Amino acid sequence: MNDILPDVSGTWHYIETVVRDIVQSYGYKEIRLPLLEQTELFRRSIGEVTDIVEKEMYTFDDRNGESITLRPEATASVVRAGITNGLLHNQRQKLWTSGPMFRYEKPQKGRYRQFYQFDVEALGYEGPDVDAELIIMCARMWEALGISRLTLEINSLGTAESRANYREALIEYFSGVKSQLDEDSIRRLDQNPLRILDSKNPEMQDIVLAAPVMLDYLDEDSEAHFQALKGLLDAAGVSYTVNPRLVRGLDYYSRTVFEWVTDALGSQGAVCSGGRYDALVEKLGGRPTPAIGWAMGLERLVALFGVCGGEAPANDADVFIVAVGDGTLGAAFGIAERLRDCIPGIRVDMNLGGGSFKSQLKRADKSNAGYALILGEQEIANKRAGLKPLRSTEDQTDVAFDELPAKLAELLGKA
Ligand code: ATP
Ligand code: MG
Secondary structure: OOOOOHHHHHHHHHHHHHHHHHHHHOOOEEOOOOOEEEHHHHHHHHOOOOHHHHHHOEEEEOOOOOEEEEOOOOHHHHHHHHHHOOOOOOOOEEEEEEEEEEOOOOOEOOEOOEEEEEEEEEEOOOOOHHHHHHHHHHHHHHHHHOOOOOEEEEEEOOOHHHHHHHHHHHHHHHHHOHHHOOHHHHHHHHHOHHHHHHOOOHHHHHHHHOOOOHHHHOOHHHHHHHHHHHHHHHHHOOOOEEOOOOOOOOOOOEEEEEEEEOOOOOOOOEEEEEEEOOOHHHHOOOOOOOEEEEEEEHHHHHHHHHHOOOOOOOOOOOEEEEEOOOOHHHHHHHHHHHHHHHOOOOOEEEOOOOOOHHHHHHHHHHOOOOEEEEEOHHHHHHOEEEEEEOOOOOOOEEEEHHHHHHHHHHHOOOO
């Protein structure tokens, strides 16, 4: 679990703002959810025989002896909230949420035990139009953030019925190579053979590559749905590759699944992953409601933004106020508030804790502010402040208090 420190929080803030603004520009609205849910919710939605439920959940009994889990992902909570609050009753919902998720994984670069996701979910939409919208929205985010090293993989997992046929084919195939399967895969063979395809064990890769593919078992409607999605992506100019082995690590997916992957972050290459979960709402006690969503790993996105040369706009102070001498502090507060009133978005830092003129100027310099505003007893008497450029060799000037807002707005390009 990481602390996100002030030297990088500006980048996080910038990326989160870009992502949120884009998602909202498509009509998605925020939903805020608890970090804790009843364990049963995740068992039933994500599936018993998955990495998350078998070994990654932070689960404990609360004071009532009820089993509680720190959320490992958001979709189950969104669906639970949709059902319990009646949001899906004769309505459709386009929602986003974001925050920390918890998985007890082996920590390594790009894989943490508390990590942040940004999630988007569209409930009540059958697609494939909304499937395309969710993907096109991602492409817009990469563009806005200057991220180029992501490719899109898509696949279809069909319906529960077509998956049942595929399951049979997988059991037959994997049984034939049973002696080469690892322990996890042998255990999953009967219960959940699809999960074998999601194995992270490099020694399993050849066996997985030679396995039958779901696309050969698709039902007609799912096939048409998938073709239509591809047509919409083509029309929008979003390129993709069909990866028939993409199954995703959670059980609730059906039909469309996709992943934006990069080769720039080592083996933790999945940056944004999603898919359709047409049966989940009903499974969790709601009326049948088709739905689709994606989740983006923010640590991985921040890392990729850096690899692609992205830089967040600086968020250092614009002005640092230096105040030395009797009565100057009160005037300094007055000027600082006035600047904040008059210049939207200005960042005003102020010397706190006294100190000599020299030490205050040192702090001003260290703050990275563009200008120091200097107030001494003389300045107060004349109602003029010293204005010292800190990032250029220009001379210090003095400006009447009344003219400070207009002058600084002009200098900072915020007029
Ligand atoms: P992976 O294949 O890397 O284990 P996943 O399939 O488990 O990913 P999802 O459950 O689909 O991931 O979560 C969506 C996104 O959240 C991923 O694409 C990834 O960017 C991010 N993510 C998942 N697990 C972690 C983690 N432990 N630390 C950081 N980011 C993560
Ligand atoms: Mg995982």
